[in-house]
Amino acid sequence: MDLNSTNVSPVLTEPAPINKSRLGIHSSLLPYSQSGAPFTSGILSIPRKKPGKLDDVRSNGWLDAMKSSSPPRKKILKDFNVEVASDDSDVEYYSWMLEHPSALNSFQQIINHARNKKIVMFLDYDGTLSPIVDDPDRAFMSDEMRSTVRNLAKYIPIAIISGRSLDKVYELVGLTDLYYAGSHGMDIMFPVRDTAFADPSNCIKSTDQQGKEANLFQPAREFLPMINEVFRTLVESTKDIKGAKVENHKFCASVHYRNVDEKNWPTIAQCVLEALKGYPLLQLTHGRKVLEVRPMIKWNKGKAVEFLLESLDLNNRADVLPIYIGDDRTDEDAFEVFREGILGHGILVSSIPKETKAKFSLRDPSEVQRFLKSLVRWKENDELLKSINKRSLEFQ
Numbered sequence: 386m387d388l389n390s391t392n393v394s395p396v397l398t399e400p401a402p403i404n405k406s407r408l409g410i411h412s413s414l415l416p417y418s419q420s421g422a423p424f425t426s427g428i429l430s431i432p433r434k435k436p437g438k439l440d441d442v443r444s445n446g447w448l449d450a451m452k453s454s455s456p457p458r459k460k461i462l463k464d465f466n467v468e469v470a471s472d473d474s475d476v477e478y479y480s481w482m483l484e485h486p487s488a489l490n491s492f493q494q495i496i497n498h499a500r501n502k503k504i505v506m507f508l509d510y511d512g513t514l515s516p517i518v519d520d521p522d523r524a525f526m527s528d529e530m531r532s533t534v535r536n537l538a539k540y541i542p543i544a545i546i547s548g549r550s551l552d553k554v555y556e557l558v559g560l561t562d563l564y565y566a567g568s569h570g571m572d573i574m575f576p577v578r579d580t581a582f583a584d585p586s587n588c589i590k591s592t593d594q595q596g597k598e599a600n601l602f603q604p605a606r607e608f609l610p611m612i613n614e615v616f617r618t619l620v621e622s623t624k625d626i627k628g629a630k631v632e633n634h635k636f637c638a639s640v641h642y643r644n645v646d647e648k649n650w651p652t653i654a655q656c657v658l659e660a661l662k663g664y665p666l667l668q669l670t671h672g673r674k675v676l677e678v679r680p681m682i683k684w685n686k687g688k689a690v691e692f693l694l695e696s697l698d699l700n701n702r703a704d705v706l707p708i709y710i711g712d713d714r715t716d717e718d719a720f721e722v723f724r725e726g727i728l729g730h731g732i733l734v735s736s737i738p739k740e741t742k743a744k745f746s747l748r749d750p751s752e753v754q755r756f757l758k759s760l761v762r763w764k765e766n767d768e769l770l771k772s773i774n775k776r777s778l779e780f781q
């Protein structure tokens with residue numbers, strides 16, 4: 386494939402008129418912009434080109450975005466258990482933390498805010514509950530992390546919101562009694578008992594992994610055949626690129642290039658670009674060393690947070706404090722909802738400074754675990770105090 390060739394066709398020309406009603410998608414979910422405005426956070430801004438103007442992965446900025454999509458692994462110096470600035474990047478990190486303080490150091494502030502409120506916890510999976518590893522099929526969370534999440538779920542509602550498919554993320558987490566949203570929130574399952582406030586016309590009946598009745602909310606259901614087609618195309622077109630891996634996450638397809646030699650990244654990007662050509666209703670988002678193709682609908686992890694809160698009748702309530710912990714650009718949509726309306730805390734997991742809408746930060750999954758453990762301890766003490774108070778009242 387000649388990337389410099391001027392014979393490459395435009396990627397996104399003005400989209401051909403499409404009979405959107407044929408897709409059966411509610412108009413409020415239809416594309417952010419078909420008129421040329423850039424797309425919002427996490428979503429690559431692709432300026433519409435005049436018909437005939439040529440485009441490739443260099444000129445549209447994909448390559449730059451790919452290069453900056455994952456932090457380098459960095460050794461952190463420790464001196465008597467105190468982290469010291471080892472180089473300029475540490476100094477940068479500490480000054481970034483002035484704006485996005487550690488959720489561990491701010492724990493007291495967070496629980497002061499949570500006092501007399503019901504916390505609802507939203508957790509991303511990769512890079513948050515499990516460390517980032519080379520093979521996506523081996524991104525396991527530790528038993529200790531699993532038991533921490535299980536303990537916390539005894540006290541507060543927890544939802545896992547992942548880019549992976551619903552089935553895959555459920556398999557990896559393996560905990561019942563949590564809510565799960567796969568495909569970046571485009572596949573949400575919740576028990577029938579919790580649907581009192583959900584609009585049943587939006588949901589389809591299903592069964593969960595234990596065979597119990599459940600509801601499924603799938604705002605991009607009509608895109609399923611399209612995603613399958615693109616997935617097959619991508620598998621075929623990337624099959625000769627060493628290290629490339631394509632995953633089908635039901636409502637999105639992921640093309641991994643973490644294990645691909647950097648000199649072949651333009652080829653990977655070009656394969657995705659070519660695959661997208663016939664599908665003006667699909668879009669590209671960037672994750673950590675992964676390109677993701679997904680429906681161009683107004684739905685993302687932030688919408689999923691709002692949907693779950695509404696369905697559980699926990700939205701816009703002064704006595705509810707949602708907390709979202711996530712590590713990549715797709716999580717920014719969720720952090721954003723806490724900036725625009727819903728009062729809650731976004732916590733970015735990152736070991737390098739990053740532009741983010743999250744208020745707090747944690748360095749890595751081990752810090753996430755410490756934070757969740759602190760919440761468990763706080764809740765346990767709280768329960769203990771309540772029962773002591775109750776008993777002392779009974780003795781009076």
Ligand SMILES: O=P(O)(O)OC[C@H]1O[C@H](O[C@H]2O[C@H](CO)[C@@H](O)[C@H](O)[C@H]2O)[C@H](O)[C@@H](O)[C@@H]1O
Pocket residue numbers: 509510511512516517518519520521522524546547548549632634639641643672673674675677713715
């Ligand atoms: O929303 P998430 O739960 O964070 O899922 C995001 C993506 O996670 C997976 O990829 C990432 O983690 C892999 C394992 O550590 C890593 O190899 C890869 O480079 C990362 O991008 C998953 O495979 C993707 O499909 C998800 O979209």
